[in-house]
Amino acid sequence: MAVSLTHLEKSYQDPSGKSFRVLGPIDLRIETGEFLCLLGPTGCGKTTLLRILSGLEQADSGKVSLGAGRFGYVFQQGALFPWMNVESNVMFPLKAKGMTGSECRSRAAEMLNHVGLYGFSKSFPHELSGGMQQRTALARGLVTEPELLLLDEPFASLDTRTGINLQEMLRAICGRLSTTVIYVTHSIEEAVYLADRIVVMGHSPGRIVRNESLNLKWPRSRLSSEFTEILLSFRQTFEKLVDPSATLSS
Numbered sequence: 001m002a003v004s005l006t007h008l009e010k011s012y013q014d015p016s017g018k019s020f021r022v023l024g025p026i027d028l029r030i031e032t033g034e035f036l037c038l039l040g041p042t043g044c045g046k047t048t049l050l051r052i053l054s055g056l057e058q059a060d061s062g063k064v065s066l067g068a069g070r071f072g073y074v075f076q077q078g079a080l081f082p083w084m085n086v087e088s089n090v091m092f093p094l095k096a097k098g099m100t101g102s103e104c105r106s107r108a109a110e111m112l113n114h115v116g117l118y119g120f121s122k123s124f125p126h127e128l129s130g131g132m133q134q135r136t137a138l139a140r141g142l143v144t145e146p147e148l149l150l151l152d153e154p155f156a157s158l159d160t161r162t163g164i165n166l167q168e169m170l171r172a173i174c175g176r177l178s179t180t181v182i183y184v185t186h187s188i189e190e191a192v193y194l195a196d197r198i199v200v201m202g203h204s205p206g207r208i209v210r211n212e213s214l215n216l217k218w219p220r221s222r223l224s225s226e227f228t229e230i231l232l233s234f235r236q237t238f239e240k241l242v243d244p245s246a247t248l249s250s
């Protein structure tokens, strides 16, 4: 599903009631089947942008154009329904669309298989490790086979190895389903590993400071010279955001 954002702007009020600009203007187009990473420091408005895209929040001005179709949302953590077992969590979006019975069950089972949770359908979230909880969240986001998948720092709370395993799994599933993906992260390495294109956001207000397709083949190796070169280049962009006086050569 292609996505177009045109001159999007959003302000919030601080605790004293004063309005401050969080986003914008933001202009961005995402093509069907593209895996886009939205990379930026904490507080730059990444979550706000995703919430506007999904309709959870409204922009003050500008336009969001989405193609017709299903979309899925995977939150950072703790977004599973604690009173539902794994299977019920994953079936939730299907039931919300009116699907019931054995088709619902078999779709959930299939997706749980894909994320490596075969045999855990009757477990409750509190019985699972953090990695397994995020696998469940991923299965729930993907079970409707969405044309657009929005992910908000989905693996940020996990240890590095678990995060890497889940990144590989996500790429494989989305590639197979040709899902358009917008993946929010503050991890440069995660973005360089996953993305077809990286959009870097700066803050105050949130805006796009770099927009670049990656010329890296699959499978990617984090140890290759191409990978480390691109990683370094984005690290420099990031350092300039945090400390504008930093020079590219430092």
Ligand SMILES: Nc1ncnc2c1ncn2[C@@H]1O[C@H](COP(=O)(O)OP(=O)(O)O)[C@@H](O)[C@H]1O
Residues within 6 Å of the ligand: 012, 013, 014, 022, 040, 041, 042, 043, 044, 045, 046, 047, 048, 049
């Ligand atoms: N509902 C809200 N009311 C007021 N301020 C908000 C609200 N949501 C987010 N903010 C502020 O907007 C800015 C961007 O937040 P957010 O989109 O969560 O950033 P990010 O996801 O990049 O860390 C932050 O300064 C945050 O405190």
Ligand SMILES: [Mg+2]
Residues within 6 Å of the ligand: 046, 047, 048, 152
């Ligand atoms: Mg956020």
